Amino acid sequence: MKRMEEAKKRYDEVPIPEELSKRVLQEVEKADRRRKEEGVIKLSRRRALRSWQKGLVAAAAVMAVFVTALNTSTAFAQSAGELPVIGAFAKVLTFRSYEKETEDDLKISVEIPSIEMIAEGTGNLADSVNEEILAMCEQFADEAVERAKEYRTAFLETGGTEEEWAAHNIEIKVWYEVKTHTDRYLSVAVTGAENWTSAYSETRYYNFDLEKGRQVGLSDLLGEDYAAIADESILSQIPEKEAESGLDYQEEAFTGVTEDTKFYINEAGNPVVVFEKYEIAPGAAGRPEFEIAG
Numbered sequence: 001m002k003r004m005e006e007a008k009k010r011y012d013e014v015p016i017p018e019e020l021s022k023r024v025l026q027e028v029e030k031a032d033r034r035r036k037e038e039g040v041i042k043l044s045r046r047r048a049l050r051s052w053q054k055g056l057v058a059a060a061a062v063m064a065v066f067v068t069a070l071n072t073s074t075a076f077a078q079s080a081g082e083l084p085v086i087g088a089f090a091k092v093l094t095f096r097s098y099e100k101e102t103e104d105d106l107k108i109s110v111e112i113p114s115i116e117m118i119a120e121g122t123g124n125l126a127d128s129v130n131e132e133i134l135a136m137c138e139q140f141a142d143e144a145v146e147r148a149k150e151y152r153t154a155f156l157e158t159g160g161t162e163e164e165w166a167a168h169n170i171e172i173k174v175w176y177e178v179k180t181h182t183d184r185y186l187s188v189a190v191t192g193a194e195n196w197t198s199a200y201s202e203t204r205y206y207n208f209d210l211e212k213g214r215q216v217g218l219s220d221l222l223g224e225d226y227a228a229i230a231d232e233s234i235l236s237q238i239p240e241k242e243a244e245s246g247l248d249y250q251e252e253a254f255t256g257v258t259e260d261t262k263f264y265i266n267e268a269g270n271p272v273v274v275f276e277k278y279e280i281a282p283g284a285a286g287r288p289e290f291e292i293a294g
Contacts, residue, residue: 090117090126090186090210092178095134105166106148112137113176113188115206117213125214129206133190136204137174140192144172147200171195179264184211187264198277203287205264205274217259221271222292230257230273234290241281241288249281249288266291 095114101107112134117126148170155165172194179187191203209216218226234257238249263271273290275281281288 089183090115090181090208092116092176092181092186092188095130102145104149104152105168105170106145107169107171108141108145108173109171110137110141110174111176112174113190115186115188115208117208117210129215133176133204133206136190137192140202141172141174144192144194144200148172148194148196151196168196179205180267182267182269184209185265185269186210187266189264198283201277203262203274205262207263207265207271216265218257218261218263218271218292219259221265221269227257230261230271230290230292233292234273237290241285245285247282247285249285251280253280263292 093114093116094111096112097110099107099109114130115126115133151170152165155168156162172192174190174192176188176190179189181187186208188206189203190206191201193201207216208214209220218230222229231254234254235251238251241247242249257273261273262275263273266272268291271292273292275288275290277283277285277287279288
């Protein structure tokens with residue numbers, strides 16, 4: 001009993017933010033007017049404020065669990081599409097997912113995301129982005145299948161056998177990864193890849209400022225001098241990456257970043273510039289990444 005009393009005392013002493021209080025009071029006044037018209041007895045403002053505070057605390061706890069489960073479990077994400085959503089945030093669901101094997105011994109795995117923005121002022125942002133993502137995924141999968149079929153034809157015409165072709169285990173994959181999902185930012189990477197060639201692998205990054213309800217570029221994160229800031233940071237990091245990997249980077253191949261440079265936003269809210277394989281370093285370096293501190 002004593003613990004409950006102490007907990008209640010601590011709860012009653014929790015300060016309510018002034019901005020939240022004003023907003024809640026405005027809503028309470030609206031509710032009061034509606035209730036008065038309907039003949040319902042008004043709740044006291046104090047009681048309403050405490051009720052809202054409890055709700056916000058509970059919502060924050062639920063949100064943390066929901067976002068974690070949503071971004072780590074495809075099964076949960078698929079079922080979550082049926083859930084009602086409260087508040088101004090974004091969620092990433094699996095819009096379409098399938099696996100199949102063709103008669104030509106091609107294995108195809110596709111997982112297409114859908115981004116939902118639940119916030120005022122975002123308009124049809126999510127719809128336009130989702131249309132772009134869907135088109136990109138379908139186009140990559142279709143073109144990859146055609147490339148693989150052409151490769152198969154050439155392989156067989158030059159003396160290869162059906163058994164040898166099947167042993168190649170050709171796979172085409174399209175998938176997505178939530179790079180970052182914080183209260184402020186959402187970054188999603190959508191990738192298409194073919195295991196028999198890296199020439200046609202492609203990754204696109206979609207970066208959102210959830211507070212402003214829009215996609216953002218490097219200039220939004222680093223300011224109008226973003227190019228100079230990013231270039232200086234990347235060049236200063238190359239010696240360290242060379243020392244760590246034992247590989248020689250081709251600094252002369254680096255021509256500077258632009259608004260089209262690929263990047264995602266990390267948990268710290270900083271952009272991470274990503275270069276394609278062989279773009280500025282040997283293939284063994286993979287796809288080099290450079291965090292640009294704001």
